[in-house]
Amino acid sequence: MNNWKIRQKLMVSFGFLLALMVLFSSLNLLSLRRAQNAFQAAIDRGVTIERKAHEIDENLLRARRNEMDFFLRWHGEGFQAAHQHYILPAIVELTRMRQEIKSLKPLVAGDRRLEKMLEQLDENTATYETELRAVVDLLERRGFKDTGLEGEFRTAVHTVERSFQEEGGHEALQVTLLQLRRHEKDYLLRGEDTYVKQTIHTAQDLKRQITASDL
Known part of the structure; x- marks a missing residue:
């Protein structure tokens, strides 16, 4: 009889330990999945930031290329044609650039250094567009040959x-x-x-x- 009670106690204790092990394993698995999800989210966020930063760089390069093509070719092509071919596409690239900057802001929220960099980049892009438009307007007013x-x-x-x-x-x-x-x-x-x-x-x-x- 005493042996039976001891056996019951051992079985209960063993069952309790087994339940604790299962619970502990489940908690570990849940924590691991959360860590993996957080890590993957961080990777995805970093990839998105890198992709958008690359696109911003490409936007700026295309805008500058169009700007230079305009100043090099407007005499030969005529102001209106060169404006259509180069300045309007440059403005489109700058608009896309500012849209990418805007979409980056939520991704860097909380990082004051990156937030400040984006704010400065946005301001500089707006200034560049304003000054480009002003210079082009002055060239149109100045004219060329018979204009x-x-x-x-x-x-x-x-x-x-x-x-x-x-x-x-x-x-x-x-x-x-x-x-x-x-x-x-x-x-x-x-x-x-x-x-x-x-x-x-x-x-x-x-x-x-x-x-x-x-x-």
Whole structure:
């Protein structure tokens, strides 16, 4: 009888230990799965951040390439065509870039260093787009050959040239006008402010000569 009680106690104890082992194993397995899930989530998050960062870099490279192509080719292709071919695609790339930056912000939430970097990148991208648009607008206003301010300047000079030729006997005025055209072309070729000053100075001389003449 005593042996039976001892056996029962041993069986109960063994069952209890077995239950504890099963419970402990289950808890370990659950913790392991949670750790694996957290680790996988961290990996996925890192991969997503890396992919988006790469896409941002590609967006910027494509935008800069379009920008440079515009400045290199707009004289030959014409402003409107070059604007369509290069500036509009550049703006699209910058818009996509800012969208990627926005989508990255939730992924780096809590990391103040990365948050600040993204904020700065977003601001710099917006500034770049604003300044690019401003420069392009100024180029359109300036024009080329027969368009914009440059076209108006050429038309005015040609009108003056014709009037000198029609009147005749104004060699000194024609010489000054030729100097004016030379300074103009030097500026358009080299883009240096020195030629702007020389053009203005020569134009003032020409005005004084015209005033003193019998034209």
